[in-house]
Amino acid sequence: MSATNRFDLIRFLLAAGVFVYHAVVxxxxxxxxxxxxxxxxxxxxxxxxxxxVSGALVAGSLARASSLADYAGKxxxxxxxxxVVIIVIPAAxxxxxxxxxxxxxRYLAANLVFLNFLEPNLPGLFAANRFPEVNGALWTLKIEVxxxxxxxxxxxxxxxxxxxxxxxxxxxxxxxxxxxMLVPLAVDGQGxxxxxxxxxxxxxxxxxxxxxxKAEPQLRRRWRALAISGTILxxxxxxxxxxxxxxxxxxxGVIAGAAFAPGPPLSPARFGDISYGLYITHFPILQxxxxxxxxxxxxxxxxxxxxxxxxxxASLALWHCVEKPALRPSSxxxxxxxxxxx
Numbered sequence: 001m002s003a004t005n006r007f008d009l010i011r012f013l014l015a016a017g018v019f020v021y022h023a024v025v026x027x028x029x030x031x032x033x034x035x036x037x038x039x040x041x042x043x044x045x046x047x048x049x050x051x052x053v054s055g056a057l058v059a060g061s062l063a064r065a066s067s068l069a070d071y072a073g074k075x076x077x078x079x080x081x082x083x084v085v086i087i088v089i090p091a092a093x094x095x096x097x098x099x100x101x102x103x104x105x106r107y108l109a110a111n112l113v114f115l116n117f118l119e120p121n122l123p124g125l126f127a128a129n130r131f132p133e134v135n136g137a138l139w140t141l142k143i144e145v146x147x148x149x150x151x152x153x154x155x156x157x158x159x160x161x162x163x164x165x166x167x168x169x170x171x172x173x174x175x176x177x178x179x180x181m182l183v184p185l186a187v188d189g190q191g192x193x194x195x196x197x198x199x200x201x202x203x204x205x206x207x208x209x210x211x212x213x214k215a216e217p218q219l220r221r222r223w224r225a226l227a228i229s230g231t232i233l234x235x236x237x238x239x240x241x242x243x244x245x246x247x248x249x250x251x252x253g254v255i256a257g258a259a260f261a262p263g264p265p266l267s268p269a270r271f272g273d274i275s276y277g278l279y280i281t282h283f284p285i286l287q288x289x290x291x292x293x294x295x296x297x298x299x300x301x302x303x304x305x306x307x308x309x310x311x312x313x314a315s316l317a318l319w320h321c322v323e324k325p326a327l328r329p330s331s332x333x334x335x336x337x338x339x340x341x342x
Contacts (some may be wrong), residue, residue: 008267011275017046018137019282020230021310023304026286027295028130041238045251047140048205052252054144055209062151072216075148082318083324087111090122090134093118098124114142126287137283146199147206169207176203177245208252220260227257277315285310
């Protein structure tokens with residue numbers, strides 16, 4: 001993967017889209033209204049876009065790794081230290097407020113191994129909010145970790161296929177789509193829908209990210225056609241549910257067009273790569289603000305503005321104090337941030 005792309009900017013914008021959706025939902029400003037429903041679609045597309053970008057970047061990371069241990073070490077350094085902080089801080093607040101050691105330990109035991117669905121709530125925190133979950137954005141990280149684990153096997157199989165590499169990707173895409181469509185039919189209720197959103201149901205998006213990594217030179221030459229056709233197809237998948245299986249293909253075209261178009265990279269990492277921090281810190285900050293009644297005090301515009309400032313500050317602190325120190329000096333993320341500082 002060439003260093004000249006806009007994946008860092010795209011990740012930041014996708015994280016910002018999820019933040020806006022959660023800010024409106026957790027503020028209860030328009031529960032179930034048209035704005036909330038529209039932003040739900042935006043957030044879903046943003047998360048799917050995250051998976052595509054992750055597929056591209058992590059495939060490149062694996063290709064550059066000297067061994068599986070090197071690859072695993074890079075993934076752990078990038079993901080886990082900041083994740084631990086964002087789990088431990090609310091747990092510590094809960095313990096101080098309630099002294100409920102058992103409840104806090106249950107939360108830590110489930111969440112530190114990415115099983116957030118087993119214990120999403122903490123004693124004494126956010127029980128009166130519209131949604132009591134401490135950090136409802138973290139469900140995607142379990143999927144990310146599962147993808148990291150299976151990617152070496154996926155690339156090994158694709159490499160062994162040789163000239164049938166593209167047939168292998170097509171099979172991966174089709175299998176993921178089949179899982180996402182058939183599981184809700186086989187499993188009744190919310191359980192089926194939730195299971196369909198896990199791997200392999202999201203693998204269509206990761207697989208398209210692998211395609212962006214594999215075919216980057218060819219895609220760069222066709223960036224304009226990819227952007228236009230991808231945008232049209234993406235709109236069609238949002239308007240017509242029957243076309244939803246093509247969402248990953250459409251979104252990959254949009255991302256490729258934006259990432260590979262000629263021009264400067266426009267990286268937002270001038271003061272640090274905060275897209276990951278933005279994603280994992282925004283939900284508990286919004287929950288705390290909602291619990292404090294700041295929606296009523298400030299109104300929705302003021303609530304959004306203050307939340308944005310607090311989330312950016314928290315993300316910067318997380319980057320400089322936790323994420324960056326945990327990374328190797330050779331890390332892509334450290335290099336990008338260093339290049340952007342004049």
